[in-house]
Amino acid sequence: MKAIVQERFGPPDVLQFVDTDLPHIGPDDVLVRVHAAAVNPYDWHMLRGDPYIALLIGGVGLTRPKQWVAGVDGTGRVETVGSRVRGLAPGDEVLGWFDGAFAEYARTTAGRVVPKPAGLTFEQAAAVPMAGQTALRAIRDAGQVRAGQQVLVNGAAGGVGSFAVQIAAALGAEVTGVCSTRNIELVRSIGAAHVIDYTAEDFSDGRVRYDVILDNAGSQPLGRLRGALTPSGTLVFNAGGSPGHLLGPIGQILRVAALNGLVRQRLRPLPTAWTREHLLAVTELVEARQVTPVLDRAYPLADTAAALRHVEDGHARGKVVITVT
Template identity: 50%
Template sequence: MKAFVLRSYGSLRLAEIDKPLPGDDEVLVRVRATSVQPYDWHFMRGQPYIARLMGGGPGLRKPTFAVLGADVAGHVEAVGRNVTDFRPGDEVFAMPKQGGFAEYALVAAAELAPKPKNLTFEQAAAVPLAASTALLALRDQGGVQPGQRVLVNGASGGVGTFAVQLAKAFGAEVTGVCGPRNVDLVRSLGADEVVDYTKEDFTRTGRRHDLLVDIAGSRSGRACRRALTRKGTHVLVGGPGGRWLQPAGRMVATLAASLFASQRTVLTDVVRCTANKRNLMTLTELIEDGRVMPVIDRSYPFEEIPAAIAYQEEGHAAGKVVIGARLQ
């Protein structure tokens, strides 16, 4: 099969590799669409360097994963002998065991779900990692409740656009923070208030929130605590990247400082975020009900995956960057 292969850091090449065979509890998916996100270019470059020392990270001297691509949507090609929930031809979406930057991807059956009926393959490929990360940050780590005030810092990106919609679906009053060109987009997603960070610092408005989902990482932990109620929760999802420590260094410093504060600070581990079947089914229900929809910034053909990664790395995408048609 054709796949974009990472042999060494920074070098993604189109190559012919063996088509994987599903194990007993696995499903082989013929990829119709995938998506690109910061996860991919961080792994492609092996940055921040400190991540190479961590389990599940990029790998110390060479890449851990030969094929990147954390999301897939497509058709079931073959199933392992223990798999009874899926059959060839089923339309599905998931986070694959072997990456989505290929014609076929391996997925554990327990992490696979039927594709939402009202989404195209490209739309469905925008969902698994980004939406599951937002779900984890809000529901599992933020403990969001109806009527709470939630602020999403970085509301126009892949995770942020899902976080705004999910917070509204959970009954919260939502403030989104974004740049000037995305104010209308964030408002259209249901945000009750939108803060243009070029005009206003959300940490100095005097408004307090029960939950701050911090994707952009544009303010210090101390500043963010000013935007929280006395018992509020600060969920760290991401932040500006760097070659050596960031965003890991900022996250560790924020967690350490929070030990002396009344507010709670928690870290969302995006690398280990699992888009399992249960979470995907929760998202599917919200999507098919019309309460959540993926936002697509750009779509690229399969052969232009490196260009898609380069665009994602610029950090200006509003919503998701997806990969559509496969090479024939």
């Protein structure tokens, strides 16, 4: 099969487009023929081994990547299932977490995938797993957004942000999206009642205060973000940082956690957590037509490095995906 492999940490240029063997499938595994895969900031963090502390705490690899085939989430059709797998059969269309999503075939388990909504293309479905469940956890779980609340999403035009705006609006909140000038109409079209152009206005000046702020951009100091919250408001921190840092977002997560118990406002970092329950909840919103994935562009599998460079630049509108088959 064709696959994108990574033998060492580095920039997107270290990725190789090669022929390799099909993944080995055990009795509890599922082999999926991948039709499309998502490109996430998570991918370039893993690509570069960044932040550097991640190399020491596990999961990434110390001297070289633990996962040879890159990519973690996508969509496709079940090819074969292991002898102990129940509830899935060849031909089923699924989306979720894959081991090595940037390939023609990938391994997963039944607990890491859910049925693909019939109304989505494979490219749209690939955008859902990581970004959709991250937005759901940020808005519904960490933010505990309720109808009538004032919610601000910083980085509203990005992958997570575009899902978050729609989920908050579906919960009945009055949503303000922060984005660049070129994305104003996009953010308004997906449910934001108000849009702030960060090139012309500073949402953190304290003139308007919000019940919940989801920060996907990391563009403001913690003190400024707190100043834009109501006295009992909630800040959900999901900014991933830029490459080349010792601690990256982990440093900010530690600062947020240390301050949380000392102030009345609720400060919530958003660690990575992938669950089937979140995937099901997001796909239910999609099927109810309350959430629609926003796509920036699609790249062929051979051009995955270019797709990662585009996402790493930080200006994607919605999700970038890889079309595989």
